[in-house]
Amino acid sequence: MDHFDDMDHRILAAFRARGADPCLGFAARGLSLAGEHGALWLAVGLAGAAADGARRASWVRGTALVAGAHLASMGMKRVVRRARPAHTEPLVRTAGRHSFPSSHAASAAAAAVAFGALGMPGLAPLAAAMCLSRLVVGVHYPSDVAAGAALGALTARVGTRWMRGQARG
Secondary structure: OOHHHHHHHHHHHHHHHHOOOHHHHHHHHHHHHHOHHHHHHHHHHHHHHHHOHHHHHHHHHHHHHHHHHHHHHHHHHHHHOOEOOOOOOOOOOOOOOEOOOOHHHHHHHHHHHHHHHOOOOOHHHHHHHHHHHHHHOOOOOHHHHHHHHHHHHHHHHHOHHHHOOOOOO
């Protein structure tokens, strides 16, 4: 195992050990469940579209960016095919066998960027908690989460002008 893999394993083990705390484990499991298939973030986007009629199209496009980031991460998983961590006992079941990149992190970061651009406060800390929950429940390496978050943030950032309905210049 090279130094990077060793570091990835050690950081994951440290976060997973924190999941033994009943409150933290419960919260991490709840976040993992809420983020499955981007459900929490898609619901936030659709609620924004329903509540903000003046910017409904922007909310719908932002929600599409979140879904797109999630789908892109799922596609990358099929190409990379990195196995989930085997050295920790997971606290949750997963929808798939592949780990890289984290789809939870991709959709969370995409939502924080896209909906943040629409002025929705407070999503960045929740998105960060979602990302970290994947380590606490023991189903992703830190590099999986970092790559997923980068993919999601980049997807949303690239699509921000489209989301706001601005023409390309």
